[in-house]
Amino acid sequence: MIWHLVALAAAGLGAAGIGFLLRAASGRKLPKWIVPVFAGMGMLTYQIYYEYYWFEHKQSQLPASSVVVATEQQQAIWRPWTYLLPMTVGFSVVDRSNLAEVQLDDNQIKRFILYRFQKEYVDLVSHQPHLLNCDTQELVPEADDGSLRPELMRKLDSDDPLYLAVCR
Template structure:
């Protein structure tokens, strides 16, 4: 977080320098307030760029076997531009290398971990083990080290859903 603050300050200083150069190039016809305005716009531009590039930056940090299965974009009233250009605030991945496939009564069962990344003040990462029946599309969470199924939270996933295609590519 401190590095983003330092980068924003330097972006503001650089933009203020551009404002100063523009004022000097105009023979001081531009008003003096152009310098702090340029500085503020530079800091704002850096912050907007940082927020919109968060998703791509996080994707580059993931292993090649990670597949994004859902992306959440939410507008915020204190960022009015997000109503026109929504910003990615969270995404969920499945790591293909950690799929545990078993067969029970002729049906393919896949155990996997769903990772959720959320953009907050400090980025949040949560994970949950799941079990999916590829034939029926039923998916339920597994609890604890013993991987006890929580059947009351079972849900059905369509075969066309990205999570079903990532976990059960052969189905």
């Protein structure tokens, strides 16, 4: 977070320097307010870049065996550009190297951990173990104590990215 603030200040100072050089090159014909306007535009540009690059940056830090199975995009009124290009603010990942296979009554069952990354002022990461019956496409989360939570069971479609990442 501190490096983000340092980069934001550097972008503002760099853009203000460009505004100052333009004003000096014009023989001071450009108005004085051009310098703070350039500083603000530089900081805004960096912030927009950072917000859109967050998903790619986090994805690059994941192991090669990880598969993104869901993304969440968001629009916000205080970020009007997100109505044109929605911003990714969360995603779910399965690490295929940690899949465990269990045969039970001729059903192929896979145990895996679903990781959830959420973009907040501090990035949040949560994880929850799940069982997926690859034959019936039923997904059941596990509780913290390792017991199953059948009341939260849901059936996945055959083209669901989570089903394809775990069972194929």
